[in-house]
């Protein structure tokens with residue numbers, strides 16, 4: 001029961017953090033967005049922001065590797081592994097939101113109200129792609145809820161097999177594609193937002209490269225065939241999917 005409650009709390013913290021991320025990058029509702037806070041010197045802000053992005057990339061990549069998971073499940077219950085990963089990812093993001101330094105130089109600013117709304121809409125589409133793609137794989141397993149529920153019922157959770165549902169037939173990483181769209185589709189792009197978009201794009205490209213090495217090991221031929229059929233991140237057709 002303790003693991004179950006812990007997992008539910010981790011999920012709720014994740015979900016609030018996810019909603020905050022939408023407002024943080026989209027500059028609405030949240031108390032401190034990507035352009036909020038006290039403006040400091042350019043180099044100090046740049047250093048702090050790069051350090052925050054690196055911390056997120058490091059935590060997210062290292063903890064997602066199968067070798068790390070095998071090591072730390074010696075110390076924490078297996079059923080709580082994913083929830084703990086989700087919790088620590090949220091904590092790192094909260095630190096990023098809190099400590100992010102605004103850099104307010106304007107890179108681009110769209111004046112036309114209709115074009116602004118269209119770009120804003122595209123940003124919303126990006127977030128929807130991310131959220132819906134997580135459901136196509138298995139939202140509840142990705143965020144640890146399935147594991148804690150099965151643990152409560154004294155059952156073993158069977159990890160999902162290889163899948164290529166809906167958006168996974170368009171690109172191999174639609175969750176990441178959604179983030180990519182959401183971070184770049186900004187009606188006003190400040191220097192700080194641009195650094196965030198570049199940093200997260202680099203992380204996505206490097207992260208999916210490592211993820212695919214694990215996926216080929218895990219799913220074998222199914223995944224290597226899939227790599228030949230479907231593009232990695234940008235929705236360019238390769239050949240007809242079977």
Ligand SMILES: C[S@@+](CC[C@H](N)C(=O)[O-])C[C@H]1O[C@@H](n2cnc3c(N)ncnc32)[C@H](O)[C@@H]1O
Pocket residue numbers: 133137142160161162163164168172173174175176177208211215
């Ligand atoms: C955070 S998700 C990211 C998935 C993918 N990189 C994306 O952007 O849509 C990571 C999990 O997705 C799973 N995964 C990724 N592609 C998959 C596929 N085609 N079929 C089944 N599971 C997949 C991995 O096993 C891992 O547990």
